[in-house]
Amino acid sequence: MSLIRSTAACVIQQGERFLMVEEQRGGPQSVFNQPAGHIEPGEGPVAAILREVVEETAWQVSLTGYLGLYVFHTSTGETFHSHGFIAEPLQQLDLPLDPDIFATHWLTIEQIRSLDQQARLRSPLVLKRIEDALSGTCYPLSVIRE
Template sequence: MSNIHSTAACVIQRGERFLMVEEERGGPQSVFNQPAGHVEPGEGPVQAIVREVMEETAWEIRLSAYLGLYVFHTPEGKTFHSHGFMAEPLNQRDLALDPDIFATHWLTLEQIRALDQQSRLRSPLVLQRVEDALAGRCYPLAVIRE
């Protein structure tokens, strides 16, 4: 079994706030992340992130840019290749959320940084993706060929 996991995550911004999910991770406190998840067999990262955003937030989105490939190594020896995306929120549907998701939140950059200080972000990539999106460090979606 490979220790490399292909995932996708999406920075979704509305005004000065970012769509975040609060999820259970088996610890004493919940953690916060962008909508994100594994790229499933038969999918590419574009298909995966549109599906994951719908499952975790019930939001329909329009992808606007590719933030790039983030490589993250866990202390347990796993490696994640995480595709970062930016998107605009279009419409929230009335759907049940993934059972691991407690709630969705629209948070400011300051609130996300405060959660980082409290070690409440799922990984260091969460804040990095937001900062990259705000700095305009992104690429056209056409760089991904699915």
């Protein structure tokens, strides 16, 4: 029986750079991801991503669009339904980062593609969401009814 997990992730762009988090996931090297995480019971995707961005980056953001629902199947039989968002940064807050996060980085698309070639992105969805955001793929936030 496959386990389905509901998550949310956010592409945050400032100029030519994207806000990424660096985290340890059990392998020999750290991996990079957008701010992302699980949608908690009683929470919708919009509330979840705003919470996750603050917890993982200490940035307050304004959501500007919805990239869509990404479905990802892992080799271990898990299925992730990941809601992708686009946001603009508003202000950095004086808060500690989630303990699983080593650091945050503002990276260019070239740097992110280089990390992908080194197998240092958390999943294939990381680069896909950024490429979708850059291509203009976006839906109004109103398509989500929480």
